[in-house]
Amino acid sequence: MANKLKKETPKKKSPAAADKKTWKPEKTEQIDLKALAKDERTHKILGAVFLLLAIFLGIAILSYFATWRQDQDEAFRGSSILWDDKVSVANLMGKIGALVSHFFIYKAFGIASLLVCTFFFVVGINLLSSRKVFSISRNLKYVTLGVLVLSVSMAFIFRNSEFSWGGGVGRMMSNWLIGILGNIGTAAILLLMAAGYFIWQFNPAFNLPVKNKPVTTPEATEEDDTEEATEPEEEKQPVVKPVVAEPMVIKPRANKLKEDGEPAVVKPVIAEEKPSYDFTLVEKEEAEEEPAATLTVNDMFVEKEVVADMLHSRDEIVPEEETEEDIVEEEAPEPEEETQQSKPSVLVIPPVSKPSKIVTVGPNDGGLTLEIKTNAEEKPENEPEIKSAETVAKLPPYEPTLDLKDYKYPGLDLLETHGSEKIVQDPAELEENKNQIISTLRNYAIEIQKISATVGPTVTLYEIVPAAGVRISRIRNLEDDIALSLAALGIRIIAPIPGKGTIGIEVPNTRKTVVSMKTLLESEKFQNSAHSLPIAIGKRIDNTDFIVDLASMPHLLMAGATGQGKSVGLNAILVSLLYKKHPSQLKFVLVDPKKVELSIYKTIEHHFLAKLPNEDEAIITDTRKVINTLNALCIEMDNRYDLLKEAGCRNIKEYNSKFAARKLNPEKGHQYLPFIVLVVDEFADLIMTAGKEVEMPIARLAQLARAVGIHLIIATQRPSVNIITGTIKANFPARIAFKVSSKIDSRTILDAGGAEQLIGKGDMLISFNGEIVRLQCAFVDTPEVDKITDFIGYQEGYPQAFLLPEYVDEKEQEGKDFDLGDRDSLFEDAAKLIVISQSGSTSLLQRKMKLGYNRAGRLMDQLEAAGIVGPNQGSKPREVLIKTDMELQQHLDLLG
Known part of the structure; x- marks a missing residue:
């Protein structure tokens, strides 16, 4: 807050207090064992150790099979042979290999000891690859049981052999079983154990073939029997005659599908002359009292495959074991006064694990009609059916964070406090600057009525109230004179200060204070923020936290010379969002032409990053x-606008609220939409290499994307008019300027001067809501960002990064459509020239081969289609994929 300058002498501190502040206990660094255990490098080292151990044991045990006669006498002596130089062994792994193999083969499990090597191999592969390639727990179960079963079996089978096939453990257990059960009983037990182990590990299927018998009418039975004797091939397709007079009832046999299910009843159908009818399927969106689907078939019997296909289309499961034999004949009383088309009969297909389907069978235009109704849950027949809308209304609101319910937000302990956060006020410096300002203004006959000072982290704001009749422009023109009198760099005059009747003079402090990111994030203003995308950028001159909502900006343009804090500002914004948002609510699209600035965020690919399909790297550099x-x-933006249009919403906040309240149907494509933040670290390089191809989609996103939750943060170190064009500036109302080299650059980025007067090292101006505010950017170091990303990356994430819609470049597609059989006559000459020069340039073909631009361009497209050069890279030459003439000739021969 503002403090009025007063002449006060500083109070002298007591010697005891001085000594207390001078002597501080030295901090000792402690090793974080938990972080060391979670470190990826630790896992890889342990993986390599386990792999080497598996290889060592495997070679030693395999070598024992050939060298056990020579080494057995020495191995019986134990570890004493390790220090006896006179002892020599034949094992490939030396004395240790001889001892270890002797222990595993002779004393332990015999040949089954090789299974132990597989366990160490599985553990090593999992640790090296940093993912679960094999299941360690399942392998451990198999190895434990396999070692016991195999060692005892080998000891029993080869019990009279000189070689210890089953080891000492196998011999002991085999002799014990023989003493209790005898040879035959032991053989039976071991055979049962081996079979059980095989079934438990491989789970083989013992399915007997089932002969499907068709269900036919009594009239058709005799005729079918005669046809079986003459034409056996027609068993699969029996002739079924329609019912003419007698009704027939089909009921389940002894093994019913479900106890409370109704029997399948087929009512009589009058035969017609037409032999067949059309098969149609009509589905409705909601299951009501009306039929949800209608089927018409030619016969009176509906095969189970048809019903299964219908249920599969409605996401229902039909057991594969059920066959047509599950339906048999049963008598049923005829209803009174029943007509042929009055009441359809009902075929009940009970549920397996999902809600049941009721299929109504009845005549329709001479065929059978199936009416499928969906029940919300299993209930008695007399209980009223629950409406789908009522069921949805009873569900709790959709919570996107349940996708990763165990996700933990990073803690503030991952950040560091850089220096002292307390602002140092030097009364002598303040008094001296005040006198210099007053003296300089009086030299030009400018009197002031009042002066006050506000001390900030790096800059002090002196507010003056000029005397009556003094023009503001006179004070504004004295900016260089005041800087000369104060002998300070970065004097900035605000005439007048918006919202106040004063003129501000910003003077850099001699002793600057670092603003730590931890201080901003632990502040109550940030912790209790209700913003959609809160970002903590820095502190004002009055030492208040500057925390704004990126969604209300809605896009941010950053510029500044090299080394003035631009990359630190980007990290501060990204870290703010990581501390406040869940992975299901936010995704980043990171563009880093310099390839090193944003690479530290690759660890959180499966949590917060978005990328194109079939791309290896989520951070884009090409x-x-x-x-x-x-x-x-842009495609994602258009798709989101279509969803908002169907939902009747104006922005992403209304849409997600409506989706969370379960008022939108996911089956119609609706889904929870996360915010997407596009971050471009060096925009000038993209404009220089691609130009309009980059500018046009950027401008389109800036104009339209804010309503659907897509926001842009663009940074550049060259804020010139050919980089930051008028189209881009018009759609980036929020801008940040670090120190720039000239007033022209300041006007380009801010539409006002002042950025050239900044002192660097995070000193910045932000233009937001029509006001330019000077801030000291929060400092977050690279090791701190590494800790945060590692903390997030080690947690369970999504199977892959958030996938953007696939985009196919028309130009690349055109290049691939060339017919290699219709090549240019100069194709081989052009290919040899390109390979010799190792430069895929169209202008090179024009100069060396004396061609026009169109023909040279066609040749280059054909070379790309043939796989000799890479795709177009803007103004840069194409990459030459073939390096030597011999390789080129082989490639041309393959092309024909």
Whole structure:
């Protein structure tokens, strides 16, 4: 807050207090054992150790089979042979290998000891690959039981052999079983154990063939019997005659599908002359009292495969074991006054694990009609059916964070406090600056009525109230004179200060204070923030936290010279969002042409990053991939607008609220939409290499994407008019300027001067809501960001990064459509020239081969289609994929 300058002498501190502040206990660094255990490098080292151990044991045991006669006498002596130089062994792994193999083969499990090597191999592979390639627990179960079963079996089978096939443990257990059960009983027990182990591990299927018998009418039985004697092939397709007079009832046999299920009843159908009818399927969206689906078939019997297909289309499961034999004949009383088309009969297909389906069978235009109704849950027949809308209304609101319910937000202990957060006020410095300002203004006959000072982390704001009749422009023109009198760099005059009747003069402090990111994130303003995308950027001059909502900006443009804090500002924004948002609520699209600034965020790929399908890296560094990603974001934007249109919402907040309240149907494509933040670290490089191909999608996203939750953060160190064009500036109302080299650059980024007067090291101006505010950017170091990303990355994430819509470049597609059989006559000459020069340039073909631009361009497209050069890279030459003439000739021969 503002403090009025007063002449006060500093109080002298007591010697005891001085000594207390001078002598501080030295901090000792402690090793974090938990972090060391979770470190990826530790896992890889342990994996290598386990793999080497598996290889060592395998070679030693295999070598024992050939060298056990020579080494057995020495191995019986134990570990004493390790220090006896006169002893020599034949085992490939030396004395240790001889001792270890003797222990495992002779004393332990015999040949079954090889299974132990597989356990060490599985553990080593899992640790090296940093993912679960094999199941360790399942392998441990198999190895434990397999070692016991195999060792006892080998000891029993080869009990008279000189070689210890089953080891000492196997011999002991085999002799014990023989003494209790005898040879035959032991053989039976071991055979049972081996069979049980085989079934438990491989789970073989013992399915007997089942002969499907068709269900026919009594009239057709005799005729079918005669046909079986003459034409056996027609068993699979029996002739079924329609019922003419007698009704027939079909009921379940002894093994019913379900106890409370109704029997299948087929009512009589009058035969017609037409031999067959059409098969149609009509589905409705909701299951009501009306039929949800209608089927018409030619016969009176509906095969189970048809019903299974219908249920499968409605996400229902039909057991594969059920056959047509599960339906047999049963008598049923005829209802009174029943007509042929008055009441359809009902075929009940009970549920397996999901809600049941009721299939109604009845005549329809001479065929059978199936009416499928969906029940919300299993209930008695007389209980009223629950409406789907009522069922949805009883469900709790959708919570997206349940996708990763065990996700833990990073803690503030991962951040560090850089220096003292307390602002040092030097009364002598303040008094001296006040006198210099007053003296300089009086030299130009400018009197002031009042002066006050507000001390910030790096800058002090002096507010003056000029005397009556003094023009503000006179004070504004004295900016360089005041800087000269104060001998300070970075004097900035605000005339007048918006919302106040004063003129501000910003003077850098001699002793600057570092603003730590931890201080901002632990503040009550950030912790209790209700913003959609809260970002903590820095502190104002009055030492208040500057925390804003990125969603209300809605896009941010950053510029500044090299080394002035631009990358630190990007990290501060990203870290703020990581501390506040869940992975299901936010995704980042990171573009890093410099390839090193944003690479520290690759650890959180499965949590917060988005990428194109079939891409290996989520952080985009290649210019062509940047263009495809921007166009894919445009497709994502259009898709989201379509969803908002169908939902009747104006923005993403209304849409997600409506989806969480379960008022939108996911079957119609609706889903929870996370925010997407596009971060471009060096925009100038993209404009120089791609130009309009990058500018157009950026401008389109900036104009339209804010309503659907897509926000842009673009940073550049060259804020010139050809980089930051008018189209881009018009759609980036929020801008941040670090120190720039000239007033022209300041006006380009802020539409006002002042950025050239900043002192660097995080000193910045932000233009937001029509106001320019000077801030000291929060400092977050790279090791801190590493800790945060590692903390998030080690947690369970999604199977893959968030996938953007696929985008296919038309130009690349055109290049691939060339017919290699219709090549240019100069194709081979052009290919040899490109390979010799190792430069895929169209202008090179024009100069060396004296061609026009169109023909040279066609040749280059054909070379790309043939796989000799890579895709277009803007103004850069194409990459030459073939390096030597011999390789080129082989490639041309393959092309024919």
